[in-house]
Amino acid sequence: xxxxxxxxxxxxxxxxxxxxxxxxxxxxxxxxxxxxxxxxxxxxxxxxxxxxxxxxxxxxxxxxxxxxxxxxxxxxxxxxxxxxxxxxxxxxxxxxxxxxxxxxxxxxxxxx
Amino acid sequence: xxxxxxxxxxxxxxxxxxxxxxxxxxxxxxxxxxxxxxxxxxxxxxxxxxxxxxxxxxxxxxxxxxxxxxxxxxxxxxxxxxxxxxxxxxxxxxxxxxxxxxxxxxxxxxxxx
Numbered sequence: 325x326x327x328x329x330x331x332x333x334x335x336x337x338x339x340x341x342x343x344x345x346x347x348x349x350x351x352x353x354x355x356x357x358x359x360x361x362x363x364x365x366x367x368x369x370x371x372x373x374x375x376x377x378x379x380x381x382x383x384x385x386x387x388x389x390x391x392x393x394x395x396x397x398x399x400x401x402x403x404x405x406x407x408x409x410x411x412x413x414x415x416x417x418x419x420x421x422x423x424x425x426x427x428x429x430x431x432x433x434x435x436x
Numbered sequence: 437x438x439x440x441x442x443x444x445x446x447x448x449x450x451x452x453x454x455x456x457x458x459x460x461x462x463x464x465x466x467x468x469x470x471x472x473x474x475x476x477x478x479x480x481x482x483x484x485x486x487x488x489x490x491x492x493x494x495x496x497x498x499x500x501x502x503x504x505x506x507x508x509x510x511x512x513x514x515x516x517x518x519x520x521x522x523x524x525x526x527x528x529x530x531x532x533x534x535x536x537x538x539x540x541x542x543x544x545x546x547x548x549x
Contacts, residue, residue: 426478
C-alpha cells in the first residue's frame with residue numbers, strides 16, 4: 325500500500341527565516357494536497373498539485389511536485405509566527421477513488 | 437456561512453458505552469469522510485460515504501459504525517468494541533471525487549473515563 329513520509333517531523337525556526345518541508349511517496353502520486361492544522365483544530369486546505377513539475381504559491385508559501393510525481397516540497401519564505409502549526413501532506417491513492425492517505429505531519433514552531 | 441460542523445467538541449466515554457459523534461455539512465457535498473488522528477500520526481480513514489444510503493469501510497473501521505440517511509449528515513458511532521477510542525476525530529467532505537479537495541470540521545476529542 326502507498327505510504328507518505330514527511331520530513332522533518334518537527335522544526336523550530338527564527339522568525340524571518342525560510343524553511344522547507346518534504347513529503348515523499350512510495351508510489352506515483354495522482355494528486356498531492358497540503359493542509360495546515362492548528363493543534364486541536366481541523367485541517368485547512370492550502371494547495372493541491374497534480375502535474376509533474378507543477379508549482380503553486382499562496383502568499384509566502386510555495387509547493388512543488390517533482391517531475392516523477394513521488395515527492396513534494398512546501399517552502400515558506402520569511403516565516404512568521406502565524407505560520408506555526410502542523411503541516412500535513414495528503415495523496416490520492418489512485419485516480420477517482422475518493423480516498424486520501426496522509427503523512428504523519430510536520431510540526432512547525434516560529435520563534436519571534 | 438457554509439461549512440462542516442462537528443459536535444460535541446469534547447466527549448467522554450465510559451467502559452462498555454457507545455457514543456455518537458455528529459457531523460453536519462451545508463456545502464451540498466456528496467462525499468463525506470471520518471478520520472482518526474492520534475498524537476504524532478497522520479489521519480487514518482475510518483469510513484467514507486460517496487452518496488446517501490451508501491458507505492464503505494476505510495483502513496480502521498473495526499469498532500466503529502456509520503449511517504448516511506441524509507446528504508448533509510454523517511454520524512459516527514464509536515462502539516464498545518473499539519478498545520482504544522481515545523483520539524481526535526475529524527470529519528471531512530468533498531464536492532468533486534476526482535479533484536477530491538476535502539474540507540474539514542473542527543474535530544471532536546474523545547477520551548475514556
